[in-house]
Structure formats: C-alpha cells, structure tokens
Amino acid sequence: MELTQVRYFVALSRTLNFTRAAEVCNVSQPALTRAIQRLEEELGGALLFRERNLTQMTELGRSMLPHLETMLNAAESAASLAEARRRQPPSTLKIGLGPGIAAGAIAFAIREVASILPDLAVRFEEAGPAALAEQMLADMLDCALLPADCELPERLNHWPLYEERAIVVVPSAHPLAGRQSITAADLLGETLLLGERCGGFAGRIGPESGLQFRLRRCGGSWAHLLDLVGAGLGVAILSERLAIPAPLIACRLGEPDMTRGIELAAVAGRPQGPAVSGFIKLCRARRGKAFGLS
C-alpha cells in the first residue's frame, strides 16, 4: 500500500465526505477516489459505503482504521524526527511513572532523544495508574510506565518493556546487610514498610510466602520510604531497578522470587511530536530482559 492512500483514507474517515477529504489532502476528488479504490482492492473489501449523499465506514474500514492510522503516524514520525534532527526545535517529554517505578530504566532513551534534540525538556510525574491514564487522555502526559497488571482504558496502547525483581532494603548496620540473598523467613520479626506508591511488593510477600509479617503503612513515594528505612523504622521491599542510596543496602530476595512486569502506555492514534515518538520507538525497540541496563 502507499502512504498517500493511507493518508487519504484516514482523512476520509474523519470527514466522511469525499469532497472535503480531497480538500484537506489537497488533491482532486477523482484522484482521492482512485487511491481509496486501490487501497480497498489491496485490503480485500470496501472500506466505505456510499448511500446517496451519505458516506459511512464499513466494518472492514472501522477495523482497519486504527492500524492504518498507527502506521501513518509511524511514517510521519520517522520523517519528522529526521526533520527535527536538522532543525533542533525545543521539545518536551512528559513521562508518567507508576508506583515504585524508577526513571533509570528509560534514561538511555531520554539521553538518545536529547542527543538529537539538545533543547529537550523532561518532566516526570509520579502517581497511581488511574491518575496517570487520566493525565495521558487529557494530553497532560505523553506516555507512562505502569505495572503490567493494572487496568487501562481501551484508548491507551501499551507495550511490555521489562520484568523487575523485588529487593529488600535495609540499613547498612542491619544483621541482614551482608547477606547475598535472603528469604521471607529471614524477615520474620522485622517491620515491613508498606508504601502505597512503592510497587506493592511488601503487600505480596505475606500471601506469596504464607508467612505473617508486621507491616507499617506509609503514604508517600519510595524515596520517603527509604528515609524511614535509614531512620530504622523498618525494611522496605522495592524494585531492583531503583537506585538505592548509601548507606542503605539492597539484598536480593531469593524466596519468594517476586517479579512484576512494567509496560509503556500512550494514547492510541494520537499524533506525537518527534521527541515523544522517538522515545516510544526507542523503548519498544529495546524492550526485553536487558531493557535500560547498560
């Protein structure tokens, strides 16, 4: 299929009027009609049907539209990123981070976008999945990293990026600090800090190990939780991807082996600026075990 055929079809899906679509695309109506016919031949059926003055999408048209729109956006963003590389316009990247998710894993992609768009400004927003989804739909965020198990509105596309394991964070003077690997049983008698925005590992260890733990609830981010670990209020169970500042120590949790998937989400079908599309493509191209690890 051809770029122009897809462009004309997407324009027609918005106007549902051949004359107006031809005007929007700056072509003659017969040229637009011919292009649509060729696309229909290739896709094996009518994409639109015409009844007197009314143009409507067929079922095939409706089912193909999101795919063709996505591909058209990908074509335009590959070209606009090349154009932006020459002109270097100021750009922004607004990224949501779900509970207990570090920005470290995506730093490589931000660095790469900044290397071709030096005037890049970056903003992070930490919040729960529902709030981040709402902000993406309201166009206040470009994309977000979210836990794979959260429910998202249908209008959001999401792609798995990586899996992360749980670690246990203790003060350096803690008896467990020197251990290579610890188990849930080693944590009996400890107070586990249960943060609402810290990834949910602390809430899972009881049910997954079959043991009962003393929990202390803490609102706030994982950074606040680490402050409390440092002050001796308990130990934290967080993602291995978070950078744990000295003098705190991260120990591998051998048993139970808790992991969670992290996905990248963005609004489906929304045209993105070069910085955002470059960032999302970099993340999707690199997803997998080694994601964000140098």
Place this chain on the structure above:
Amino acid sequence: MDLQARLDAERARRLENETVRAAYEETVTTLRRNGFLPSVLAEETLFPDFVLPNTEGRLVSLSSLLARGPVIVQFFRGEWCPYCRIMLDALVEALPEIEALGASLIALTPDTGPWVQEAKTTHGARFDVLSDVDCGVGLAAGVVFRVLPLYLARLQAVGIDFPDRHGNDAWFLPMPALFLLDRDGRIAWRFADPDFTRRATPEQILAALRALDPPG
C-alpha cells in the same frame, strides 16, 4: 551455492507441505494481481529521510549515513522467516565488499525488542538492524502489505505471534525489498518482488554499487 539457489532450495523443500504451499501461493498471486509493485518507490525517486532505533538503543538517521556514502536499505520480515535468515547470512558475508565500495547497509524489520536483537546477534551482523516500529518507513517506501488469511493462519499455527513481535495486532509485513541510495538519497537501484522467496543477491547489489557514479 549462491543466495538465490539457496533460497530456491529452501522454497522447494518447504512447499512440499500442502498448507505452506497454499499460503505461499495465495500471498504471491494476490500481491501480483493487486499490482503491488507500482506502489514501491521507484528508481530515481528520493527515499524519504527517517530516524529509527537500532538494537543498541541508539537512533539511526538515514541522512547521517548518506553523509558517509551510498546506503543500502534492506527490508526484511523478521528472524522467524527462513528466507530472511538465509538472506541475512548472505548480507553479513557481503558486507566487507559493500563497505570496501564506500557504502553502508541497514536492515529494517517490523520486529521489536528481543526479536530484533535475535536477528542481529544470531547472524553476528555488524550492520545496524533497525526496528521499523509499526512499519512506518515501510509504508513510506510502499513495501507494506497486510498478511493474507492463509498465511496468517499458517503463522498462528506455528506460534509466530506478530502482536508480540511488532507490538501491534495489525498483521502488516514488508515485502523484503532492497533500495540502493546514492549519496543524495536518490534510489539508484531497487529490488522488489511480491515473491518473498526472491531476494536481491550480493552479486546484484555489488554490481549496482559499482555502477554508481564515483563521488565528484
């Protein structure tokens, strides 16, 4: 054995299976009947500039490659495709000669993540393998088509999961076309065939490269 002979032998072996043969014939005859080739960017036209990610987490721009000399843009379907695997081996082998003629080579696939990494590492490719995420550059080059029903059923039956590989459930694929771009980004030579078991051979590529005007 040269590349096309190896591809022919692979096709002959695989088409002994009736289901594979029906899926292959459906694809090739439909694309030929639909007049697919005129959609593909023609010789003498300018290949649109693009930026795509490679397997190392870097963005690769066509124009920065063109600044160094001619560029060969090879579309391929993915490491899952036996004909693409044979072709990638041949390209790896031909790379020193391609580079000796001052050109660079990039291979574009709609696969993402571990699937595109696999293509790069399995063949020990020194050239960049780029993720053409959502087939955008393939669309701009006119090489994308929607996988036909028998072929789709065949892929699903053997567990080749495009939604996972591509990160979308559109079931689009590029025809494995090759474009040789001169320093200005103009298509000096192209190879495109609706029969995905036919590929540009290293001999054809090198001959086309040698036929380019020397830098003035």
